[in-house]
Amino acid sequence: MRLVIRKDYDAVSYHVAKYVLERIKEFAPTESKPFVLGLPTGSSPIGVYRNLVKFHQAGELSFRHIITFNMDEYVGLPRDHPESYHTFMWNNLFRYIDIPPENVNILDGNAVDLDLECQLYEEKIAAVGGIELFLGGIGPDGHIAFNEPGSSLSSRTRVKTLAYETIVANARFFDNDITKVPNLALTVGVGTIIDAREVCIIITGAHKALALAKCIEEGMNHMWTVSAIQVHPRGMIVCDEDATLELHVKTVNYFKSIEKVHEQLLGAHNIATQE
Numbered sequence: 001m002r003l004v005i006r007k008d009y010d011a012v013s014y015h016v017a018k019y020v021l022e023r024i025k026e027f028a029p030t031e032s033k034p035f036v037l038g039l040p041t042g043s044s045p046i047g048v049y050r051n052l053v054k055f056h057q058a059g060e061l062s063f064r065h066i067i068t069f070n071m072d073e074y075v076g077l078p079r080d081h082p083e084s085y086h087t088f089m090w091n092n093l094f095r096y097i098d099i100p101p102e103n104v105n106i107l108d109g110n111a112v113d114l115d116l117e118c119q120l121y122e123e124k125i126a127a128v129g130g131i132e133l134f135l136g137g138i139g140p141d142g143h144i145a146f147n148e149p150g151s152s153l154s155s156r157t158r159v160k161t162l163a164y165e166t167i168v169a170n171a172r173f174f175d176n177d178i179t180k181v182p183n184l185a186l187t188v189g190v191g192t193i194i195d196a197r198e199v200c201i202i203i204t205g206a207h208k209a210l211a212l213a214k215c216i217e218e219g220m221n222h223m224w225t226v227s228a229i230q231v232h233p234r235g236m237i238v239c240d241e242d243a244t245l246e247l248h249v250k251t252v253n254y255f256k257s258i259e260k261v262h263e264q265l266l267g268a269h270n271i272a273t274q275e
């Protein structure tokens with residue numbers, strides 16, 4: 001697993017967006033060989049999306065042959081509700097890029113049969129050959145997508161009850177009123193994420209420092225579901241300095257030294273100096 005540490009949120013956002021750009025360019029997607037990208041919501045990826053939009057506007061990145069799968073969606077929130085993940089994705093990314101709407105996949109939290117909706121989502125991911133790169137964020141309790149503490153680390157897409165901590169954390173989007181926050185969601189499973197050929201997790205802010213420490217300095221644990229990244233063959237966490245506050249100095253120095261060598265080998269000097 002790689003841990004890439006950048007100064008702050010903006011530097012993390014630029015680094016991840018640039019990484020996505022390079023991966024897509026390298027893959028060279030076509031109509032018959034689309035690039036399948038997994039996407040999160042929340043405040044963590046907003047800066048990444050802004051940069052991706054800039055790359056698109058500068059003519060450096062097209063989404064015509066990209067298929068996306070979002071991680072999760074609230075149950076029972078109207079699709080056009082300002083806080084639905086459908087609305088979030090259109091307002092923060094899709095409306096500014098050239099992705100064909102039929103290439104966008106977001107779970108339908110209003111489906112009549114929610115279990116069937118989840119099963120079909122898994123089948124659709126498999127039908128397009130699996131996810132090439134899954135981007136993710138985490139909650140302060142180390143949950144990935146809506147895989148709350150105690151979720152099976154081999155879970156698949158399913159209906160999930162939200163933890164109280166998540167409801168409280170997300171109340172900021174619902175007039176700070178926890179009664180307005182849906183208490184159920186549809187979410188890809190930890191297993192669904194780990195099946196992606198590559199996973200990249202964004203972790204920023206001191207409030208996520210404990211989760212980062214649990215994720216990388218301790219063993220894989222269902223109480224910190226993002227820790228499943230430890231068994232992924234191509235896992236990367238990109239975090240800011242604030243998120244490293246609970247890590248041992250030795251851990252930080254170790255990963256920084258590895259990245260230094262990595263950047264030298266890849267000749268990534270240009271990327272580093274732009275950040």
Ligand SMILES: N[C@@H]1[C@@H](O)[C@H](O)[C@@H](COP(=O)(O)O)O[C@@H]1O
Binds near residue numbers: 136137143144146166
């Ligand atoms: N289901 C989402 C997660 O996918 C997201 O990672 C988390 C963190 O959000 P933020 O990035 O705003 O901290 O919020 C929600 O719980």
